[in-house]
Amino acid sequence: MPQIVQEVALGAFDLVRGLRINDLVDIAILSLLIYKLLWLLRRSSSGRVMRGVLVLVLAMALSSWFELYALSFLINKAVEWGIVVLAVLFQPEIRRFLERMGSSGLGLRAFGSFQDGSVSELERAIVQTVDAFTSMSKDRVGTLIVFERHNLLDEVIKTGTPLDCSVSSELLKNIFWNKAPLHDGAVVVREGRIVGAGCMLPLSGNVNLSRDLGMRHRAGIGMSEHSDAVVVMVSEETGSISAAVGGMLKRHLTSEILERFLRRELLAETETEKGNTIPLLSAILNWGKKGGE
Numbered sequence: 001m002p003q004i005v006q007e008v009a010l011g012a013f014d015l016v017r018g019l020r021i022n023d024l025v026d027i028a029i030l031s032l033l034i035y036k037l038l039w040l041l042r043r044s045s046s047g048r049v050m051r052g053v054l055v056l057v058l059a060m061a062l063s064s065w066f067e068l069y070a071l072s073f074l075i076n077k078a079v080e081w082g083i084v085v086l087a088v089l090f091q092p093e094i095r096r097f098l099e100r101m102g103s104s105g106l107g108l109r110a111f112g113s114f115q116d117g118s119v120s121e122l123e124r125a126i127v128q129t130v131d132a133f134t135s136m137s138k139d140r141v142g143t144l145i146v147f148e149r150h151n152l153l154d155e156v157i158k159t160g161t162p163l164d165c166s167v168s169s170e171l172l173k174n175i176f177w178n179k180a181p182l183h184d185g186a187v188v189v190r191e192g193r194i195v196g197a198g199c200m201l202p203l204s205g206n207v208n209l210s211r212d213l214g215m216r217h218r219a220g221i222g223m224s225e226h227s228d229a230v231v232v233m234v235s236e237e238t239g240s241i242s243a244a245v246g247g248m249l250k251r252h253l254t255s256e257i258l259e260r261f262l263r264r265e266l267l268a269e270t271e272t273e274k275g276n277t278i279p280l281l282s283a284i285l286n287w288g289k290k291g292g293e
Helices: 002-017 021-042 046-065 069-089 091-102 105-111 117-139 154-158 169-175 215-226 255-276 279-292
Strands: 143-147 161-166 186-190 193-199 230-234 241-245 248-253
Touching (some): 117 143, 117 161, 117 230, 117 255, 143 215, 154 186, 154 193, 215 241, 230 255, 248 255
Antiparallel strands (some): 143 230, 230 241
C-alpha cells in the first residue's frame, strides 16, 4: 500500500511539474466557462432540467456498463433527439448569454467582473427608487417594484410591457401615476434597469397573512415566495413602505431603512460575485507577468 501511494504521488508530481503556463491558463478559462454555465443555470428554472439531463447521462453510462442493450438503445435515441430539445428549452438562456457576449468588446462582459457598470447602475437605481418612494409615500401612490436577482423573471415580464431604460425617480412616479396606463401592475428591475412595467405577479398562497393586506402586498409577497427577488411597495391606503424577501414582509419602513435594506440585499451580493468570479485567472496572469519580468 505505501508503494502504491508513493507511485501515485510521484505521478502527480511529474504531472504538475510538466504543466506549462499555457496549460494553467487553459484550465482557468475552462473552469470559468463551467462556473458561468452553472451560475447561469442557477438563475433560472433550467437548473432542474440540467439535473434531469445528468440523470439521463448516468442512466446511459450504467446501461452500457451492465450491457442492458434494450435500455441503452432507448436512451441513445432519447439523447439524439435531446440535443434539439435542449436547444429549445435553453433558448432564453443561450440567447441572453450570446447577447451579453456581443454587448462589449471580446465578450468580456459575458463573464462579469470586468466592468463596474452594472454595480454603479444598480446603486443609482436604488437611490432613485428611494427618492421616488419618499415622494409617493407622502402622496399615497400605490407602487410595486421587483428587483430581480438570480432567478430570471422573463415569464413575469411577458405579462406586462417590456422596457429597457434606466431607473429614475421621475419615471417611476409617472409610471405609477393613477391615470397612467401601466400603473396597475409591477415594475421589474434587472441589473439596475427597468425591463418591464405593468407586470402581473403571482399572489401569495399564505393563508395566515393579515387581513388588512391588499392585493398589492399579497402579490409582492407571492413574488418573493416564487423567486429570490426583492420586492418593495407603497400602500395606496396608508402610504406606508414595505418590502418582501423570501415570503417575509417588512412593513412601515422609513426611507433611510429602505435604502439600507436595498443596499444590503442587492449590492452586497453583487460585490461578492464580482470579487470571486475570476480570482484564479487573475492570479495566473499576474504570476505569468512576474515570471517573465
